[in-house]
Amino acid sequence: MTCKILPISAFNDNYIWIIVQGDNAVVIDPGQAEPVLKVLRAQNLNLRAILVTHHHADHVGGIAGLREHTSAKVYGPATESIPFCDVPLQEGDRIGIDGFSWSLSVLEVPGHTLGHIAYYGDINPNEPVLFCGDTLFATGCGRIFEGNSTQMYQSIDKFRKLPQNTLVFCAHEYTLGNIEWALAVEESNPDLQQWSQEARVIRSQQKPTVPTTVGHELKTNPFMRVECESVINAAQGKAGRSLNAPDEVFAVLRDWKNSF
Numbered sequence: 001m002t003c004k005i006l007p008i009s010a011f012n013d014n015y016i017w018i019i020v021q022g023d024n025a026v027v028i029d030p031g032q033a034e035p036v037l038k039v040l041r042a043q044n045l046n047l048r049a050i051l052v053t054h055h056h057a058d059h060v061g062g063i064a065g066l067r068e069h070t071s072a073k074v075y076g077p078a079t080e081s082i083p084f085c086d087v088p089l090q091e092g093d094r095i096g097i098d099g100f101s102w103s104l105s106v107l108e109v110p111g112h113t114l115g116h117i118a119y120y121g122d123i124n125p126n127e128p129v130l131f132c133g134d135t136l137f138a139t140g141c142g143r144i145f146e147g148n149s150t151q152m153y154q155s156i157d158k159f160r161k162l163p164q165n166t167l168v169f170c171a172h173e174y175t176l177g178n179i180e181w182a183l184a185v186e187e188s189n190p191d192l193q194q195w196s197q198e199a200r201v202i203r204s205q206q207k208p209t210v211p212t213t214v215g216h217e218l219k220t221n222p223f224m225r226v227e228c229e230s231v232i233n234a235a236q237g238k239a240g241r242s243l244n245a246p247d248e249v250f251a252v253l254r255d256w257k258n259s260f
Helices: 032-045 062-067 151-160 175-185 190-204 214-221 230-240 244-256
Strands: 004-010 014-021 022-028 044-050 073-079 088-091 094-098 103-108 117-124 127-133 169-170
Touching: 004 032, 014 032, 014 151, 014 169, 022 032, 022 094, 032 044, 032 062, 044 062, 103 151, 151 214, 151 244, 175 190, 175 230, 175 244, 190 214
Parallel strands: 022 044, 044 073, 073 088, 127 169
Antiparallel strands: 004 014, 014 022, 094 103, 103 117, 117 127
């Protein structure tokens, strides 16, 4: 049976992702309970599991409310304090959930937080998906709150190596602001220029710009393009010095974005 993956809007710009197969559902990073409960009631769905990428309140704040109304099992990073966490996860773990035909593998992606994880696998045949929380965004990446730029670079590098058709489900609608910065880095990138036009139309229609794909990010996201000459040159120009390794380029880009 085919799965659907749909966004549930929360707060100002969060996306809570819901995976639906038949009358069963899984949600990822529920910062609020009520928007999820509204969808569950409207579609008469049974919430089987809650998958969490990291401990920030806008990703876990709805867990308690969901547990009051459902028997959903909570999965989350083993090294972070996640409310009601039933199944602590680490790199290499693989999870399957009753009522669903798929399983997901766990990637440890520290940087935004030290214990941040992502979920990767095929939800439908030949349709790989990545639930990356706040590590990767469309045309951007998360701020580094607990880790360091080398860790964040290594985490993003894991995503660069995934199949290019992997659908990237990030947790925020930051795309237009990210594109504005990316154009400052690579103003002559034709793929980025086209994406800027497309994304503006999408947002003018009040639709999400995500998911994107790994292949799309490799063409348009400077954080995924740290080995491209144009990005290296821009970073060196910003830093005023030579940069000798991809993680050095990444660090300059992250500082640039922080102050943009």
